[in-house]
Amino acid sequence: MKDFDSNKRREFLKASAILAGGAVLSSLPLAGAYAAGKGTIKIALVGCGGRGTGAAFQALATKHDVQLVAMADAFQDRLDKSYESLFGKFGKAKVNVPESKRFVGFDGYKQAIADADVVLLATPPGFRPIHFEEAVKRNKHVFMEKPVATDSPGIRKVLATAEEAKQKKLNVVVGLQRRYQNNYRETIKRIEDGAIGDVVSGQVYWNSGGVWVRPREANQTEMEYQMRNWYYFNWLCGDHITEQHVHNIDIANWVKNSYPVSAQGTGSRFLRTGKEYGEIFDNHTVEFLYADGAVIQSQCRHYEGTKNRVDESFQGTKGKVYLSANNDGKLWDYKGNSLYDHAGKNDPNPYQTEHDELFAAIAAGQYKFADAERSAMSTMTSLLGRYATYSGQEIKWEDALNSDINLMPDTFAWDAKPKILPDANGFYPIPMPGKTKVI
Numbered sequence: 001m002k003d004f005d006s007n008k009r010r011e012f013l014k015a016s017a018i019l020a021g022g023a024v025l026s027s028l029p030l031a032g033a034y035a036a037g038k039g040t041i042k043i044a045l046v047g048c049g050g051r052g053t054g055a056a057f058q059a060l061a062t063k064h065d066v067q068l069v070a071m072a073d074a075f076q077d078r079l080d081k082s083y084e085s086l087f088g089k090f091g092k093a094k095v096n097v098p099e100s101k102r103f104v105g106f107d108g109y110k111q112a113i114a115d116a117d118v119v120l121l122a123t124p125p126g127f128r129p130i131h132f133e134e135a136v137k138r139n140k141h142v143f144m145e146k147p148v149a150t151d152s153p154g155i156r157k158v159l160a161t162a163e164e165a166k167q168k169k170l171n172v173v174v175g176l177q178r179r180y181q182n183n184y185r186e187t188i189k190r191i192e193d194g195a196i197g198d199v200v201s202g203q204v205y206w207n208s209g210g211v212w213v214r215p216r217e218a219n220q221t222e223m224e225y226q227m228r229n230w231y232y233f234n235w236l237c238g239d240h241i242t243e244q245h246v247h248n249i250d251i252a253n254w255v256k257n258s259y260p261v262s263a264q265g266t267g268s269r270f271l272r273t274g275k276e277y278g279e280i281f282d283n284h285t286v287e288f289l290y291a292d293g294a295v296i297q298s299q300c301r302h303y304e305g306t307k308n309r310v311d312e313s314f315q316g317t318k319g320k321v322y323l324s325a326n327n328d329g330k331l332w333d334y335k336g337n338s339l340y341d342h343a344g345k346n347d348p349n350p351y352q353t354e355h356d357e358l359f360a361a362i363a364a365g366q367y368k369f370a371d372a373e374r375s376a377m378s379t380m381t382s383l384l385g386r387y388a389t390y391s392g393q394e395i396k397w398e399d400a401l402n403s404d405i406n407l408m409p410d411t412f413a414w415d416a417k418p419k420i421l422p423d424a425n426g427f428y429p430i431p432m433p434g435k436t437k438v439i
């Protein structure tokens with residue numbers, strides 16, 4: 001897709017505006033996909049780790065007739081643990097996955113997807129474009145976790161598949177759950193209605209202490225090591241600016257109802273330099289420039305023992321806003337008068353809401369959710385930020401989106417070689433601003 005230019009940008013804005021209201025897009029079911037009144041909605045889980053198991057739990061906890069019928073994971077032990085916990089919670093009536101429907105390895109996703117009406121995709125994000133493509137090809141509705149890719153070729157595949165899903169009227173919900181959280185919905189609706197004027201600047205943060213390390217074990221192939229320790233390899237994870245901070249970057253795009261035209265920034269491996277941390281940076285600070293001149297500052301870091309901050313602030317021509325996943329949504333004018341304060345409301349869990357809404361639409365035969373395109377755009381925005389910090393250059397949106405640098409291995413097998421390999425001492429090559437090529 002070499003021509004993702006300003007025409008496409010205008011189309012995207014138009015489409016986002018339509019979807020922002022959550023309107024029913026169509027009530028015509030697609031032949032082959034789940035149709036209203038068909039009975040039990042069969043789901044398959046691909047990627048049975050922490051979030052995948054949680055997503056299956058939420059799908060099964062909706063008030064609809066939902067049954068888990070197939071599971072796929074790269075690793076037997078991950079699949080077994082997930083199956084045991086879901087079966088223990090819901091029993092045979094809802095978790096009907098005989099051993100013949102538990103698929104292990106790189107290719108199991110195909111069989112699991114074939115068996116379901118709705119597919120939950122929750123592997124590390126590098127695989128998302130491949131799994132999403134297969135699900136839509138097979139006419140399945142989809143819940144998929146964020147981020148939706150780790151490189152630009154992956155984003156382009158997701159955009160093409162998003163288009164196919166729209167043509168086929170398949171519902172697609174993406175786990176950017178702030179989009180399903182009341183404080184964000186209510187507060188951003190007021191911003192869209194003009195409460196703080198035009199948004200001209202903002203600051204978005206994911207500052208935390210970092211995540212797990214799964215140390216190398218004896219007899220592991222390099223592929224198995226990287227798959228187990230996926231957070232620290234870009235082909236699998238995308239770096240934490242993508243894996244975590246995409247949530248906050250997506251809020252910037254939502255508030256701007258757009259996405260940036262360029263980015264510049266700085267980042268490094270400052271404190272987290274050990275070989276167990278693969279190739280990713282531990283800090284990124286990026287300025288995203290939007291077409292109307294607005295600048296959003298983004299900051300994310302994994303520094304243990306420092307102040308945690310995960311939230312978003314924006315300034316408009318008439319007032320300002322503070323948002324966070326702790327149900328905050330506060331608007332003020334510049335005299336300090338409160339224009340709206342969402343805090344303190346007893347809101348539902350957005351992880352549950354995204355499944356409640358998706359399964360309600362599917363059960364009613366409605367086509368209501370087309371999250372893939374905007375989620376691909378927000379994932380792309382996080383990649384644009386990573387390209388800026390890794391290269392030390394100012395990167396333009398179109399160049400970033402059209403980058404042909406493909407991080408994925410040529411072959412998926414336990415004895416195949418990922419593209420990034422350690423040196424004799426076990427250290428991986430790390431991005432070097434001024435030298436690293438990103439486009």
Ligand SMILES: NC(=O)c1ccc[n+]([C@@H]2O[C@H](COP(=O)([O-])OP(=O)(O)OC[C@H]3O[C@@H](n4cnc5c(N)ncnc54)[C@H](O)[C@@H]3O)[C@@H](O)[C@H]2O)c1
Binds near residue numbers: 047049050051124125
């Ligand atoms: N929305 C949120 O707040 C949220 C929270 C946590 C995680 N996530 C996202 O969910 C995804 C999974 O994260 P997690 O924390 O559950 O990680 P995890 O490591 O616990 O689970 C990932 C699972 O996928 C499996 N897997 C890897 N490659 C596979 C393949 N090719 N086919 C089948 N299975 C494969 C792994 O073996 C593992 O069991 C990530 O994209 C992450 O960003 C989202």
